[in-house]
Amino acid sequence: MTMHALSPDALGALQDAVGHNGMTADAVGMAKYLGDWSGDHHGAALAVLRPASVAEVQAVVRLCASLGLGIIPQGGNTGLVAGAIDIETQNSVVISLERLNAIRRVDADNFVLQADAGCILQTVKDAADAQDCLFPLALGAQGSCQIGGNAASNAGGINVLRYGMARDLILGLEVVLPDGELWDGFSGLRKNNTGYDLKQLFIGSEGTLGIITGVELKLFPKPVRTETAYLGLASFEAAVALFRQARRASADLMSAFEIIGSECMALARLIDANIVSPVEAPVHVLIELSASAAIDLRTLLVDFLGEAMESGQVIDAVLAESGAQAKSFWAIREGLVEGQAKRGYHVRTDLSVRISDIPALIDQARRFVALEHQGWLPLVYGHAGDGNIHFNVLPPEALDEREARARGADITAGLYRIVHALGGSISAEHGIGRTRHRTFMAGLAPVHRRLIGTLKSALDPQGLMNPGCLLPATETVP
Numbered sequence: 001m002t003m004h005a006l007s008p009d010a011l012g013a014l015q016d017a018v019g020h021n022g023m024t025a026d027a028v029g030m031a032k033y034l035g036d037w038s039g040d041h042h043g044a045a046l047a048v049l050r051p052a053s054v055a056e057v058q059a060v061v062r063l064c065a066s067l068g069l070g071i072i073p074q075g076g077n078t079g080l081v082a083g084a085i086d087i088e089t090q091n092s093v094v095i096s097l098e099r100l101n102a103i104r105r106v107d108a109d110n111f112v113l114q115a116d117a118g119c120i121l122q123t124v125k126d127a128a129d130a131q132d133c134l135f136p137l138a139l140g141a142q143g144s145c146q147i148g149g150n151a152a153s154n155a156g157g158i159n160v161l162r163y164g165m166a167r168d169l170i171l172g173l174e175v176v177l178p179d180g181e182l183w184d185g186f187s188g189l190r191k192n193n194t195g196y197d198l199k200q201l202f203i204g205s206e207g208t209l210g211i212i213t214g215v216e217l218k219l220f221p222k223p224v225r226t227e228t229a230y231l232g233l234a235s236f237e238a239a240v241a242l243f244r245q246a247r248r249a250s251a252d253l254m255s256a257f258e259i260i261g262s263e264c265m266a267l268a269r270l271i272d273a274n275i276v277s278p279v280e281a282p283v284h285v286l287i288e289l290s291a292s293a294a295i296d297l298r299t300l301l302v303d304f305l306g307e308a309m310e311s312g313q314v315i316d317a318v319l320a321e322s323g324a325q326a327k328s329f330w331a332i333r334e335g336l337v338e339g340q341a342k343r344g345y346h347v348r349t350d351l352s353v354r355i356s357d358i359p360a361l362i363d364q365a366r367r368f369v370a371l372e373h374q375g376w377l378p379l380v381y382g383h384a385g386d387g388n389i390h391f392n393v394l395p396p397e398a399l400d401e402r403e404a405r406a407r408g409a410d411i412t413a414g415l416y417r418i419v420h421a422l423g424g425s426i427s428a429e430h431g432i433g434r435t436r437h438r439t440f441m442a443g444l445a446p447v448h449r450r451l452i453g454t455l456k457s458a459l460d461p462q463g464l465m466n467p468g469c470l471l472p473a474t475e476t477v478p
């Protein structure tokens, strides 16, 4: 792998395109753009460019195309699959969208919000909230990830079961294509049945087809009632059965249904030692109902949980008596993710199966680890209402990191085999990036591979957009 260098002329032209504050090419200045959130991946770049307008994005892309440079679009760099850092080809520049960060318009009458791609997700949510609306995409990284990154990675999160993934929440996109031309796909229309839905091509494309510079989002009425409960159950079978019943019993007003294996509590306590588990049981469920009108959600929840406890399906239940208590329940869910990161390298997956297959997935995966990788600790949690399970595995603390990574790759492969056999997906929401591209491509039917290659080469004939992401750099396209 050879690290290329930019000529002084090329550097000067790129600098001119983005202005004085828009480029950094020294190792110290680039460092924060070249490591990922988990600390697992470190990349390289010839320069980091930070355009502050759509016109500057276009100018930079045109220059990169003429110089034959790879382009790595970068949002908040919170993706966990090395999609926004170049760890393979080493002939690329990072284009960070962080300076393209204005809320363009909130149209509460039509429940539409338009924003620059570099807006932080939390800023988008706050802007909707200020107009009595909800933008429902919600995930642990929402204080750092960008709405353009959410679109490019088709982010999921905790409210998918009610509102869908990013794909379902986007009305239109504005995209700079690999030759620098701008496609303006904003229309504000809810229904527009005129041929190919081009925005869907870019959503989830992980920066491989163009740079998203603007998004047009669906808003919803802001919930005025929310009820949250933390439950203890005996098994994942019981949790899945409960989900089915809860969906009906809550008049489909459930906005989150998270499962947490009790072994994850220790990780949440690494973030806040004062965290106390609200229940004592092998499986925990965090359930939230919400409504935008004064519906008596409390009675719905109490009646339903009363029956579930009477039948023995739920062992213990604590209903939040205040917003602060509900927050303390969510702190467990959020803390365990950050706690894992504190343990350093670990196997991290975001698997997806049919909801009814969740118990089988967890059972088979736990047995596989116990039999073949003794001493490794499985952690199970996830957005169970979507069939999305994070089956993560911590190495024994004494194990040397290099060995842990090698063994971790075997464990990941074993978990993917289990999920394949169940007809599931190796990525429910984090995407493919550079950590799963080979497994992803190898698992595709030839016709699927050909279609992907055809799309890629039609839109990006020079192969400059995010090389090595999603499609391995060595992948030949027709």
Ligand SMILES: Cc1cc2nc3c(=O)[nH]c(=O)nc-3n(C[C@H](O)[C@H](O)[C@H](O)COP(=O)(O)OP(=O)(O)OC[C@H]3O[C@@H](n4cnc5c(N)ncnc54)[C@H](O)[C@@H]3O)c2cc1C
Pocket: 037, 072, 073, 074, 075, 076, 077, 078, 079, 080, 082, 083, 084, 097, 117, 138, 139, 140, 141, 144, 145, 146, 147, 148, 149, 150, 151, 152, 153, 154, 155, 156, 157, 158, 206, 207, 208, 210, 211, 212, 213, 337, 338, 429, 430, 433, 466, 469
């Ligand atoms: C603590 C934590 C919790 C998380 N929880 C969830 C969760 O619940 N659900 C979930 O889905 N994800 C989750 N993630 C993963 C991550 O936050 C999401 O994938 C998020 O959508 C990434 O956004 P980003 O702006 O950080 O994108 P980046 O990481 O910067 O980029 C992600 C991909 O999109 C491309 N890209 C970025 N911006 C653009 C653009 N403007 N145009 C074209 N391509 C672009 C990049 O090249 C890369 O391939 C979590 C991450 C962390 C750290």
